[in-house]
Amino acid sequence: MDFLRIDTIIAVLVVLFILSRFLPVKGVKQIKIAELKELLKDKDLQFIDVRTEGEFGYYHIPGFINIPLHQLSNKANQLNKEKEVVVICQSGMRSKKASKVLKKMGFIKITDVKSGVSNWNR
Structure with a gap:
């Protein structure tokens, strides 16, 4: 009987962990790519692309600077x-992590672009 309880607790914790990976970061504004197109006109915002240097070099949205996720803390x-930061990546996962950082x-x-660069031209 104790094993059943432990298994249930572990299963619930795993489900909660997985769900937390997909929930928005508290206090971070979420936008879609269409909304980003309007924001790009605002020169007071800071736009960062957290993809790798190679991804950024291959293609990036004008106005964004590259700070790869693994270098963001440094x-x-x-x-x-004091200024708003707009964060983007390829699909939205790394920008969410960057928003947490x-x-x-x-x-x-902080504003996180949910759908990422992959949806820019769609």
């Missing part, structure tokens, strides 16, 4: 914490 000092570092105004 290079976030290049960004102004920025949030933990004290950034307040």
Whole structure:
């Protein structure tokens, strides 16, 4: 009987962990690619692409600077914490992780582009 309880608890924890990977980051604004096209006109915003240098070099949206996700913690000092940061990646997973990193570092105004660069021309 105890094994059944432990198995149930483990199963519930695994499900909660998986669900948490897909839920939006609390306090981070989520937008679609169509909304990004309007935001690009705002020169007060900071646009970062967290894909790898190779991905960014192959194709990127004009106006974005490249800070790969694995370098974000070390290079976030290049960004102004007082200004809104718009984060994008290929499909939305890395930008979500980047949003969490920025949030933990004290950034307040963060916008995550949910669908990523892959949907830019659609």
